[in-house]
Amino acid sequence: QQPVQSPQAVILREGEDAVINCSSSKALYSVHWYRQKHGEAPIFLMILLKGGEQKGHDKISASFNEKKQQSSLYLTASQLSYSGTYFCGTPGGNNNDMRFGAGTRLTVKP
């Protein structure tokens, strides 16, 4: 029931782009994306709902293909502040049973 994320880790230079993928074996109601800095609590980035809607947050955007049960997070022109571990979450109906992927560790270097 836990979604699968890829890649496990990414190292970028400032200004480079990255894509993080999330897939699930179960039908998805929505997909959540969170970022966690080392030793801190995860922080919400965005929710993707059914309909293939693409949302954005600064230079971070995401897409959701419910037919393929997949979501992708796009980070463009990465900044040092983007470093952290990104988790996708896939709840059941009514936000029940929120499971997270294993995470993707993103490191942005100067």
Next chain:
Amino acid sequence: DSGVTQTPKHLITATGQRVTLRCSPRSGDLSVYWYQQSLDQGLQFLIQYYNGEERAKGNILERFSAQQFPDLHSELNLSSLELGDSALYFCASSKTAGELFFGEGSRLTVL
């Protein structure tokens, strides 16, 4: 500040002991989730409560139990502690839909 309060922030105890972690959700949030995060690992879902009732259960050990009280705060009880239980335990709250708000976590060290 997410509005979710967890206590204690740090806890050191010995194997075989029992501890209780407490979580106060954001005002108005009926759902409370508990997650375990071992060192540099992912967020392992333990259990979810909604308005006092258990709503979903993850891979929570039998030695662990939780409840949500009428005032909506929740407690996670960990007993017969083992070295492997050392981890950061997060509580999160949400409404029926929308984002989860995480507390700062309770770091448990079992010696």
